[in-house]
Amino acid sequence: MHHRDTESTEICLLRVLCVSVVILMFAGVLCAQSHDGDWTGATVQTGTSGRPLGFSVRNSVLTAYSIEFLLPQCTIYVALANTNANVPLSGNQFSLTEQFGAGNRITLNLAGSFSSGTQASGTFSVTDTSCNGSASGTFTASAP
DSSP states (O other), rough: OOOHHHHHHHHHHHHHHHHHHHHHHHHHHHHHOOOOOOEEEEEEETEEEEEEEEEEEEETEEEEEEEEEEGHHHHHHHEEEEEEOOOOOTTTTTEEEEOOOOOOOEEEEEEEESSSEEEEEEEEEETTTTTTTEEEEEEEEEEE
């Protein structure tokens, strides 16, 4: 009987272990953080702050963004937007480089990371060859 009791106990422990693993896997799927939604925030750079920034995430893909910043050498505020972006998130991060304007004169680099389901932050840099302008800064954004 002793051998059978030990075998029965081992089978029982194995079942508990298997059930525990399945529960933990299911909990991991449920707890996977989604960043889907519409995010709004502001940029910060030397000389100015509080310029608007926004982006949308759908199915873990950055689908649209807009950003406003100061190009001090050109003495202008610039607003750039792409409503047809297609930038897959990599874990909790995104990064893109895009060109705008005639002759692709403006180059934007935008990178961000999500610290939670409602908070994001990142950096941006831009160059404009038409006025030898450049700018860089940071941003913060939140989702409802």
